[in-house]
Amino acid sequence: MKILVCISNVPDTTTKITFSDDLKSFNPAGVQFIINPYDEIALTRALELTESQAGTVTVINIGDASTEPTIRKALAIGATDAVRINATPRDAYFVAGQIAAYAKDKGFDLILTGRESIDYNGSQVASMLGEKLDLPAVCIVKSLMIEGSTATLEREIEGGKEVLTCPLPLVASATEGMAEPRIPNMRGIMSARTKPLTVVEPVDIPQLQQIIKFDKPQSRGQVKLVAADEVNKLVDLLHGEAKAI
């Protein structure tokens, strides 16, 4: 089985977010970057699947050379090889277009992404890839089993889950529950240095949108404290003042 896992290079979850002076871009100064946590779940599941059945796991990232430590981490966790499309990821449409252009004639049985990246929160790439490659795409998947050439998936729905089957090849986006991420061991870290990492130049993709500005949520102001033995007051405030109940 040939699996492609799409990984995004994102700020660590503890990062305090700041922006450039013109508010148009994220300020990466002093920020620790990681594999997008949902992509790491997808990668782990891909490795599990190729361990129980023969196969390879290729990771792909769209980024400049600064994302290579994140790609090497994916190789250390266990990916077979890696591809970096040498471009700044402008938006999801651009990213999906680059991955589709790379993947279209490679014969992948399964393409996995995370449900969304924790920076731009688009949750678009999996479905866009499905459309561009004319493949089914199942989004926000918490369980993925493969038997022969059929996948059985569980995806989240409001208040429950939907179980579905789909023939390979397909695209799926991973959420919590699909696998428990692994910590790379020393052997993995050593071997990651020599695993193949191919750099591919990007294709042209039309631009349909742009970010005008970023800003941060306003502070809520001072918290109103209610004494622990006067909870009735809290109920009154939530009803009368906050109009929340």
Add this chain to the structure above:
Amino acid sequence: MSVLIYAENTGGKFKKSTFEVISYANVIAKEQKTNLVAISIGNVENAELEKLAKYGVDKVLSVTGEQLKLFVNQAYASIIAEGAKASSADTIVLSASFSGKGLAPRIAVKMDAGFVDGAIGLPSFNGSFTVRKGAFSGKAFADVSLTSTNKVISLVPNSYKVVEDTKPAAIETFAPVIKESDFRTMVKEIVRAADKVSLPEAEIVVSGGRGLKGPENWGMIEELAELLGAATACSKPVSDAHWRPHSEHVGQTGIAVSPNLYIAIGISGAIQHLAGVSASKTIVVINKDPEAPFFKAADYGIVGDAFEVIPRLIEAVKEFKSAHA
């Protein structure tokens, strides 16, 4: 030209999030002096379809069929894109529900459309078409300008108010030809807890953290949630310890919520958790540690032991409900 909305149904019934989408799109249609068309897929009764007219829809396209009873991402996306073509729609609005998150990007690619996933406000109409959405998992907002002719917007549940605007809408049968290869996925089973409020759509959320000490203590969380008509949620350490399912994990790497009221019990307020709840309108924090960082991000707080405060709160809510019944 027209604005097209996808009227998502669950088991043949439209949910509040669908009416939110119509109310939102109605403003866009009025601003652009154009019609608002709704497309419904699956077997929905006429009486239910008529409800769409209450919120400003001029026309309803109803697509039915045995193969379409259950959600098929690829086929539904093709149908909506065909519906857009048939009604010359250049703007498509749908809910950022679990199914909507799968549909919208496909539709955007089919229509070469710029796409805002998870809009939280109306577009600007002053020359540019700019829509606000959350970014960095609740730590920031991004204003995204769509420069393409066609546009797709998915709207976060609970972020736009339902506004009635009754019109005499025509209901038309619509039967586009969909290719067989759009039906490769097959739904085997749907498991849904009928009595539970769904977390992403909930107006009130009651959330528990490690301060509750163990899964056996969730009874009072569930009781409070049921009294308030709320969904239950939890922090990451709680779902990581398997006290509660992952689907209840609220935070940067879990579900982002935007309820009217978020009640956090025994949750200290790590930056990753705060990111997932920052869009809540009102936040209440109950924690025995007065130094818990969550108090700095809350509107109301009680410093106290959850095991004493929550039973009192349950009684207080019961009193409130009987007084306001």
